[in-house]
Amino acid sequence: MRRKIYLWKKADIYKIKEDLESFGNTFRNIGKRDIESLWQALKDAIQNTIDKRVPSKMTQGRHTHPWINTTIRRKINRKQKAHKKARKTKKKRDVDSYKRLQQEVQYEVRQANKKYMEDVSTDYKENSKKFWSFIKSKGQEWTGVAPLKNKMGFLQSDNKSKAEILNEQFQSVFTKENLNNCPNKGNSPYQTMSDIKINCKGVTKLLKNQNIHKATGPDSIPSFILKSAADQLAPILTDIFQTSIDTGEVPQDWRDANIVPLFKKDERHLASNYRPVSLTSITCKILEHIVHSNIMDHFDKNKILTNAQHGFRKKRSCESQLIVTIHEIASKLEKGSQVDIILLDFAKAFDKVPHQRLLHKLEYYGVNAKTKNWIKSFLQNRQQRVIIEGAASEQAPVLSGVPQGTVLGPLLFLTYINDMPEMVKSSETKLFADDSLLFRTINNQADSVLLQNDLTSLQDWEDKWQMSFNAKKCQVIRITPKNRPPLPTTYKLHGHTLDTVDASKYLGVTISNNLTWDRHIDNTIGKGNKTLGFIRRNLKDCTKPVKSAAYTSMVRPTMEYASSVWDPTNRKKIENLEKVQKRAARFVFNNYTDRTPGCVTKMVESLKWEKLEERRKYNRLCMLYKIKNGLIDIDSHQYIQANDSRTRGKDRLYQERTSSEAFGNSFFPKTIRDWNQLPANTTPANTVEGFRSALKAHPDSN
Numbered sequence: 001m002r003r004k005i006y007l008w009k010k011a012d013i014y015k016i017k018e019d020l021e022s023f024g025n026t027f028r029n030i031g032k033r034d035i036e037s038l039w040q041a042l043k044d045a046i047q048n049t050i051d052k053r054v055p056s057k058m059t060q061g062r063h064t065h066p067w068i069n070t071t072i073r074r075k076i077n078r079k080q081k082a083h084k085k086a087r088k089t090k091k092k093r094d095v096d097s098y099k100r101l102q103q104e105v106q107y108e109v110r111q112a113n114k115k116y117m118e119d120v121s122t123d124y125k126e127n128s129k130k131f132w133s134f135i136k137s138k139g140q141e142w143t144g145v146a147p148l149k150n151k152m153g154f155l156q157s158d159n160k161s162k163a164e165i166l167n168e169q170f171q172s173v174f175t176k177e178n179l180n181n182c183p184n185k186g187n188s189p190y191q192t193m194s195d196i197k198i199n200c201k202g203v204t205k206l207l208k209n210q211n212i213h214k215a216t217g218p219d220s221i222p223s224f225i226l227k228s229a230a231d232q233l234a235p236i237l238t239d240i241f242q243t244s245i246d247t248g249e250v251p252q253d254w255r256d257a258n259i260v261p262l263f264k265k266d267e268r269h270l271a272s273n274y275r276p277v278s279l280t281s282i283t284c285k286i287l288e289h290i291v292h293s294n295i296m297d298h299f300d301k302n303k304i305l306t307n308a309q310h311g312f313r314k315k316r317s318c319e320s321q322l323i324v325t326i327h328e329i330a331s332k333l334e335k336g337s338q339v340d341i342i343l344l345d346f347a348k349a350f351d352k353v354p355h356q357r358l359l360h361k362l363e364y365y366g367v368n369a370k371t372k373n374w375i376k377s378f379l380q381n382r383q384q385r386v387i388i389e390g391a392a393s394e395q396a397p398v399l400s401g402v403p404q405g406t407v408l409g410p411l412l413f414l415t416y417i418n419d420m421p422e423m424v425k426s427s428e429t430k431l432f433a434d435d436s437l438l439f440r441t442i443n444n445q446a447d448s449v450l451l452q453n454d455l456t457s458l459q460d461w462e463d464k465w466q467m468s469f470n471a472k473k474c475q476v477i478r479i480t481p482k483n484r485p486p487l488p489t490t491y492k493l494h495g496h497t498l499d500t501v502d503a504s505k506y507l508g509v510t511i512s513n514n515l516t517w518d519r520h521i522d523n524t525i526g527k528g529n530k531t532l533g534f535i536r537r538n539l540k541d542c543t544k545p546v547k548s549a550a551y552t553s554m555v556r557p558t559m560e561y562a563s564s565v566w567d568p569t570n571r572k573k574i575e576n577l578e579k580v581q582k583r584a585a586r587f588v589f590n591n592y593t594d595r596t597p598g599c600v601t602k603m604v605e606s607l608k609w610e611k612l613e614e615r616r617k618y619n620r621l622c623m624l625y626k627i628k629n630g631l632i633d634i635d636s637h638q639y640i641q642a643n644d645s646r647t648r649g650k651d652r653l654y655q656e657r658t659s660s661e662a663f664g665n666s667f668f669p670k671t672i673r674d675w676n677q678l679p680a681n682t683t684p685a686n687t688v689e690g691f692r693s694a695l696k697a698h699p700d701s702n
Helices: 013-027 035-053 070-089 092-122 128-138 159-172 200-208 223-228 230-247 282-301 318-334 355-364 369-379 408-416 445-464 518-538 544-560 571-589 599-606 612-628 667-675 688-697
Strands: 003-006 056-059 256-263 274-279 338-345 382-388 396-398 428-432 435-442 475-479 499-501 503-506 509-512
Touching: 013 035, 013 223, 013 230, 035 223, 035 230, 070 092, 092 128, 092 544, 128 518, 128 544, 159 256, 159 274, 159 382, 159 396, 200 223, 200 230, 200 282, 223 230, 223 282, 230 282, 230 369, 274 382, 282 369, 282 408, 318 338, 318 428, 318 435, 318 667, 338 445, 355 369, 355 408, 369 408, 435 445, 475 503, 509 518, 518 544, 518 571, 544 571, 544 612, 571 599, 571 612, 612 667, 612 688
Parallel strands: 256 382, 475 499
Antiparallel strands: 003 056, 256 274, 338 435, 338 475, 382 396, 428 435, 503 509
């Protein structure tokens, strides 16, 4: 399928700006001032200047490796024709001709690949996009959507059929909201947020911050134009945005979405194992940023969002959630108590949010009428279609949910589930977006009953607000001290007895029933070796700097994810983690034969790679510094206490005595011990950068 592509590098930027400046001078004279007319006028003006000022060409639109040039492609076509002829005639002459062409093509492809890799290695710093595009093309996610089973169970492999199957699947999970039984949260205790005023200077800044490589939405307005002509477009967009907010109307283009299906896990042939990500109007996302900022400022000012929620919030992350959660569980274990954890799994959480109930909650939390009406228009009458390699499904109405891939979607979801922890009376809840965790100390059967009661309360909340837990995927982890036999209990959700497991993942970290990290570390080592194997297979002909960059960008981050939570003390585990880095050093130097003692250590040192053990300790200390100085949204007073300055110095912290290994090796006790051993001139640093520099200046303390 041929398609038109624009050559942005050859665009006449000066003329584009001139055209849009001229349009801006006449924009206010447009007769109709409704939002659809204003938007269509701007859209037409941008498209006209693109057609006039940006060269274009037609392309086949099918994916080929970037090193396959026209000459090679023609030879491949000749080889394929020769293969058909040889199969048909079975003559020796035709078979020999085919084999000769096959060898020639294979040789030329390999040489072209080698030349391409040399070019990538040479300019990977100047043209990093080319390098990382190549890496991505070699990854498994590049395979896209596998043949999918239709309703009859037959596999469909053409892109149009796959797009239709996925669109039907994504439609099937929408919530049909019960409007006859909408809950009422009563009178709001919160003040109403101020009206949103669009500032031209702010719009200009957002336009200039656009990433020109972002995919274009259904309106076909690229970020390249928005960024290049930011000064000319900002006054026009300010007018359009303010009109949209004041009238509570959103152009249809802003409510259309092209859906990119992303594979999650399990069987690739099932449409239910893909999740939808929306490609929406880039222009609309700019206004979403403004709306998001105003609502979040209102929420922060009035402390509306629950403290249990760490997802999509400033100064909070998966790591901050894990640090607090594991500390609280380990502290209960320190007292000799059993802790039962219930990991809750929402079914299609973002897609199921009912719109009327969401709007009611926005009003309850003080979102003003204009902003609420704008969000109502933004959510309702949405349409989506699935796109797979240029093939598109039919348009389908979006009946519920907050679109994944938009700026506002995550905040709207946080708003919707914000009151969920209020239903829990006797236990504790932790949230990271839709990843929910419920836990409680269990000393007797009565405690188990209280935890079950809280679970039942969450089920009532779920029914009331038309969300849905997937009971079959919810799990129980029973954490007990070594010297205490577990108290056997069962928990039910929707009449289904939840599975009790020895270990399970929460926010990417494997939590075991003894709260040690052996299983997680083994998984981390396996993942690191797997990624290292991937780059070894695909970058074997690259230069040392490229190989080193691939390791530090792709392997090491997987080895250090949330390491402040699970940093091991067991020497064998520490050495096993270091072995991954040593294998990477051998790969960089292409030296797999030298077995002289200390040779790999010298390789690591010459690459200036710090030991992973040192990096984990360094990261823990930096995290504690951020918490202590309010740069991470964790209540430092709850976990950190100053020590007696007369005996330990004013920057020393109170070091709690511990008896259990799990609590002693959790983040706060372990890192405070390391903190108190730092030189006195290290901890008073005024900035994170200053603290990092002070740590580097004292390598012995790190």
